Amino acid sequence: MSTTSIPFSAQLRATGREAHQAAESQRYVTALVAGDLDRAGYTAMVVQHHVIYEALEHAAEAMRPDPLAGPFVDDALTRLPALAADLEFLLGPDWRGRVDPDPATVSYAERIGEACAGSPERFVAHHYTRYLGDLSGGLHIGRSLDRHHGLTGEAGAAFYRFDRIPDPRAYKDAYRARLDALPLDEAGRATLLAEVLVAYRHNTAVLAGLSRLVPGGAEAAA
Template identity: 70%
Template sequence: MDTPPLPFSARLRAASQEVHAAAESQRYVTALVGGELDLAGYLDLVVQHHALYQALESAAEAMRDDPVAGGFVDDALTRLPALEADLIHLAGPDWASRTTPHPTTVAYADRIRTVGGTSPVRFIAHHYTRYLGDLSGGLYIGRAVARRYGLTGQAGVAFYTFDRIPRPTAYKDAYRARLDALPLSPADEAALLDEVLVAYRHNMAVFTALAGHVPDGPGMPEAVA
């Protein structure tokens, strides 16, 4: 009896597992969750997130009514207002004039804008890479950051709080079911996987830039409020 093929979401996860693990093990990430960074080192991450989610959520609006990608656009995931609240708390109301995204972040955001508003499957790839990560390891990072910097409630860590998603595991299961139900051709599947790998490579480049904040990391921080 033939073994049934793996669902697309399982194949996608398996194909990106190596680069996903590489991103999670970046020195900046381990220093952040290990409590090695000063507050400026965390703030710089929030600045980069703001630039990335500004691009992603703009693309989401463009895809809201798309028959393929529209089902993934969910206001419960929206992070930009939370990021702006975090930046105001951490850096003050003038944060935008005192912080700058890294060039690697600008390149990542440009990629999201370039493909996210025109290719439904490549938009889904960036959506999947960021939001499912936020609902997985991101929740752990949020708790570690709050402990490290003495942040209480949502002040400074609102990005990691999904008030409208009380059951992240169930939400992720439903998300993967939507992936499995997509009417994708082999070329579409290949493009989606390719873009997931592109997203992870961009993400690692951002973490490399942020590694300047690590006490024994290379270089100096580029963007500190």
């Protein structure tokens, strides 16, 4: 069966499956879901997310009028206000002066800025990688934070609450339908697929760096 007969969203999922599993299996993610991190360990990830989504949502504003990428730009997905609220809750009103992103996070944000500049295909790759993950495993993480730390959409975990998306499954189905309808030639599909792998590599590097915050992380990494 040729790849042209396979829905593009299915090609994306298949291409990124191993990379996605590598990210999900990072010690930091396992510890976060299990409740093995203290609040500072969780807060460090919120700091990294703010830097990443600042780059992505800046790119989204630039891509809003683009005929290919624009349909994916949806204010219902916007995460920056929620991340700012979470950081204010976790660190206080002066949080902006107290955050120091990891080098891997800075590299990830720089890649988003460079890749998305003038390339709607690469923008869609980063958009897909982040937001569909947020609407899948991210919701599970939000429930874990409530259970283990008492953090909720109102206090410290607003990032994981999508008030304007009442049915995440239906939203993801519609998102994949937009992917399948993208008017891409072979080169455009290849560009988008390759950038998805780049996005996963950067995300995994960020999570690997955060593993230092897992109890015993330094010994395990030695």
